[in-house]
Amino acid sequence: MMSAVSRRNSILPVPIKNIERELICPICKELFTHPLILPCQHSVCHKCVRELLLLNHEDSFDAGSECSLPGSPGPRSRVPSPSMERLDRLARSGSISSPGWRRGSVTPRVTTFPCPGCQHDVDLGERGMSMLFRNFTLESIVERYRQAARAAVAIMCNMCKPPQQEATKSCMDCKASYCNECFKFHHPWGTPKAQHEYVGPTMNFRPKVLMCPEHEMEKVNMYCEVCRRPVCHLCKLGGSHANHKVTSMSSAYKILKEKLSKSIHYLISKEDQVRTQISHMEVLINETEENGQVAECRANEHFERLFQTLQERKSEMLNSIAQSRTRRLEQLRGQVEEYQGMLENSGLVGYAQEVLKETDQSCFVQTAKQLHTRIAKSTESLRTFHPAANPSFDEFVLDTSREETLLKELCFGGVPEPPIIDLSRSRVYNEGRLCWQLAEDTLATDHHVLEYRRLGTEQDEEEGASRWCLTDRVYGPSTVVCDLEADSLYSFRVRSCRNSLYSPYSPEVTFHTPPAPAFGFLFNDKCGFSSERLALSKRRDSVESVAGMAFLLAAERVQTGSYMGLDYIIGDMGISQGRHYWAFSVEPHSYLVKVGVASDSKLLEWFHNPRDTSSPRYDHDSGHDSGSEDTCYDLSQPFTLLTVGMGKVFLPKASISSAGDHSNRVLPMPQRIGVCLDYEAGRVFFYDADTMRCLYERQVDCSGTMYPAFGLMGSGKVHLEEFITSKRLSYM
Numbered sequence: 001m002m003s004a005v006s007r008r009n010s011i012l013p014v015p016i017k018n019i020e021r022e023l024i025c026p027i028c029k030e031l032f033t034h035p036l037i038l039p040c041q042h043s044v045c046h047k048c049v050r051e052l053l054l055l056n057h058e059d060s061f062d063a064g065s066e067c068s069l070p071g072s073p074g075p076r077s078r079v080p081s082p083s084m085e086r087l088d089r090l091a092r093s094g095s096i097s098s099p100g101w102r103r104g105s106v107t108p109r110v111t112t113f114p115c116p117g118c119q120h121d122v123d124l125g126e127r128g129m130s131m132l133f134r135n136f137t138l139e140s141i142v143e144r145y146r147q148a149a150r151a152a153v154a155i156m157c158n159m160c161k162p163p164q165q166e167a168t169k170s171c172m173d174c175k176a177s178y179c180n181e182c183f184k185f186h187h188p189w190g191t192p193k194a195q196h197e198y199v200g201p202t203m204n205f206r207p208k209v210l211m212c213p214e215h216e217m218e219k220v221n222m223y224c225e226v227c228r229r230p231v232c233h234l235c236k237l238g239g240s241h242a243n244h245k246v247t248s249m250s251s252a253y254k255i256l257k258e259k260l261s262k263s264i265h266y267l268i269s270k271e272d273q274v275r276t277q278i279s280h281m282e283v284l285i286n287e288t289e290e291n292g293q294v295a296e297c298r299a300n301e302h303f304e305r306l307f308q309t310l311q312e313r314k315s316e317m318l319n320s321i322a323q324s325r326t327r328r329l330e331q332l333r334g335q336v337e338e339y340q341g342m343l344e345n346s347g348l349v350g351y352a353q354e355v356l357k358e359t360d361q362s363c364f365v366q367t368a369k370q371l372h373t374r375i376a377k378s379t380e381s382l383r384t385f386h387p388a389a390n391p392s393f394d395e396f397v398l399d400t401s402r403e404e405t406l407l408k409e410l411c412f413g414g415v416p417e418p419p420i421i422d423l424s425r426s427r428v429y430n431e432g433r434l435c436w437q438l439a440e441d442t443l444a445t446d447h448h449v450l451e452y453r454r455l456g457t458e459q460d461e462e463e464g465a466s467r468w469c470l471t472d473r474v475y476g477p478s479t480v481v482c483d484l485e486a487d488s489l490y491s492f493r494v495r496s497c498r499n500s501l502y503s504p505y506s507p508e509v510t511f512h513t514p515p516a517p518a519f520g521f522l523f524n525d526k527c528g529f530s531s532e533r534l535a536l537s538k539r540r541d542s543v544e545s546v547a548g549m550a551f552l553l554a555a556e557r558v559q560t561g562s563y564m565g566l567d568y569i570i571g572d573m574g575i576s577q578g579r580h581y582w583a584f585s586v587e588p589h590s591y592l593v594k595v596g597v598a599s600d601s602k603l604l605e606w607f608h609n610p611r612d613t614s615s616p617r618y619d620h621d622s623g624h625d626s627g628s629e630d631t632c633y634d635l636s637q638p639f640t641l642l643t644v645g646m647g648k649v650f651l652p653k654a655s656i657s658s659a660g661d662h663s664n665r666v667l668p669m670p671q672r673i674g675v676c677l678d679y680e681a682g683r684v685f686f687y688d689a690d691t692m693r694c695l696y697e698r699q700v701d702c703s704g705t706m707y708p709a710f711g712l713m714g715s716g717k718v719h720l721e722e723f724i725t726s727k728r729l730s731y732m
Helices: 003-013 013-017 044-053 082-094 136-149 180-188 232-238 249-269 271-340 347-353 360-382 400-407 458-462 549-557 600-608 630-635 723-730
Strands: 036-039 043-045 112-114 119-125 167-172 176-178 222-224 230-231 247-249 430-435 448-455 478-481 488-499 509-512 535-537 542-547 567-570 579-586 592-599 639-645 649-651 666-668 671-676 683-688 692-700 705-713 717-720
Touching: 013 567, 036 044, 036 136, 043 044, 044 112, 082 692, 112 347, 167 180, 176 180, 222 232, 222 249, 247 249, 430 448, 430 488, 448 478, 488 705, 535 567, 542 692, 579 592, 592 600, 592 671, 592 683, 592 717, 600 705, 639 692, 639 705, 705 717, 717 723
Parallel strands: none
Antiparallel strands: 036 043, 112 119, 167 176, 222 230, 222 247, 430 478, 448 488, 488 509, 535 542, 542 717, 567 705, 579 671, 579 717, 592 639, 592 705, 639 649, 649 666, 671 683, 683 692
């Protein structure tokens, strides 16, 4: 057996060290500690999930967290967190995340938080943390990483008396590590302990059997393909997974391991391509850094010039104010000095008083003449007083509101980035709703312009049918285009405008319009609808088959495996003339869904006189190879349906398709399915709604009013497209 030292040396190579970023908790940014798997398949530390639930109720848990979340409000006392065993006992006993939370309980009532990996809301429900599986595989990898990181620190034997020896084995049943001598002593041959499972030295002791979190005493032995998690047989029998498709654990293990191996081998085989793309991205990183610095320098130069111009203008205007102030002060001060001379014993008056003392007449007359003129002038100035300068500086008031507005609207004058049309949200019928999006760091634009044209024959192009049509300015990320021709191919493109500069056009995308106008309806919750076996959304735009109590009570009548029971639902609007088209999506996990049309002339008889459903010949499209189908039965039924299920479309044997040879009757199920009814021609068509490829068509008896019809069994789900339901919902 490999020694402990050599075992650690075999783990030490670089690859295990390179996966560190995969082993970091997205919340605490440390290596995972007892990670839990969230419903969205991301993993988070046990203590971090607890922190998220306790974030708004700090006083509801006596034991504090092992670490504080970044940005959590206020410091928290650092006390040891409870052991995993105690927390597991609390979780399974229902103390954690109990719905009736009260002050002082272990965990608050809040059981919803955003996943730190994908930001989707995670609802733990009434069972709270107890519904989450521990990610034991991730724990083992983290433990191996820890051992590789601390290769110099050996795991010591738990049983040795001091001085302890280095451990060579760890027993998964005893949850302890042993040296060779202690392992032989505590696991003697011929005793039950000799059969214990042992591994190399480790600190990670995980349970030998994975138990169901909802049914504590049951082992998980199946895998739910809908929820993508292990379940036990009780979960499938009557629990939350009763209507879900499950497979055996061994089959899921084989399939998932094969998929993962193929994916890994594919990535390894593309290593040269990955390295080339990494080199290309490194070049892009360097170009981005250089171009960003150049753009920053240019912008800085422009602002420096603005600052310089503003500073020069500031100096000129302040100097103008200073010069005016100096001139006015000089004038006012000169006037003050002049008026001070009119005071007694000072200035002009004092001088005049001294002149009056002159007794020589000739000398007095010589001086008094000029003095009298000055006094007369001062007297006149006194009677008609005006300040020598205006103290108001109103003409120097500066209005910068226009300039401030211009500065606030200052933006980059480069050509905007082109938007990208979002194919997943865009839908085209006789009207088209086009959606687009800009890159994350793209600057705000003023408006968008959508252009479209019909792609037709050369004759259409000669007649100008392929000219680009422009919509009005669009100030949001979507718009509606009206009056599109049926059964035509259209091309769309969009561009943005900012500061009168237009971006390049987006890549052109093409849509094929349906062969008829869109028919709007909702699911009918009255005629034939079974609330026990069908769950209808509040908006009546989606329906799901569920296993109700009536189905379980009727289970004792089921004696053969060929028993089938379909639950039907129809639209609330009927068709009595013309051509009409509608589209919907079927959930990939659906077991059996039938889609098509129904005649009202036979519906009432059908719903009030249910057929025997214990035979596989019940369904004329069942695929049961028993010769020709019953003609009289086919004529008596009100439904004309196509079978969809398990991610496939099953075409009837005598199919007439415009899509070519269908020797293989099983086709991949499209993401969206379209149905077109031609009432006058008495034909119904089934399409791949994304490519408008006709999958199947057949004759239908259009006697009376025809309704869209659906049949579901075994966890099937149908969702009508928003365009089909929007007009009906707007009138409700």
